[in-house]
Amino acid sequence: MDSSNHTSVPWIQVFQKIDSTGQTNIRERKEALYSCGVDQKENLDDKSWSLNTVNSDVTLNELTERNDRIFACMKKKGYKVYGFNACGPLKNPSGLCPN
Helix, strand or coil, rough: CCCHHHHHHHHHEEEEEEEHHHCHHHHHHHHHHHHHCCCCCCCCCCCCCCCCCCCCCHHHHHHHHHHHHHHHHHCCCCCCEECCCHHEEEECCCCCCCE
């Protein structure tokens, strides 16, 4: 069994501009995420970056509230937030989240 068949796309790729899904401008998406509350110190180019990575002093409730705010803000900016299942695994991508 090859477990890499189920490796998901990087987190940042689940955010796709509605009018250009699959061709989302990477620079604009990063700027939007930062303006929506992602810490400027976060390296969004790092494939291991995740919205679920936080300091140990953040509660699960605080993490959920922060992520909900970021998702809502990104939607207001014209982005669709796809689930990892919609994007497909790296070895068999759906084409919705290539960048």
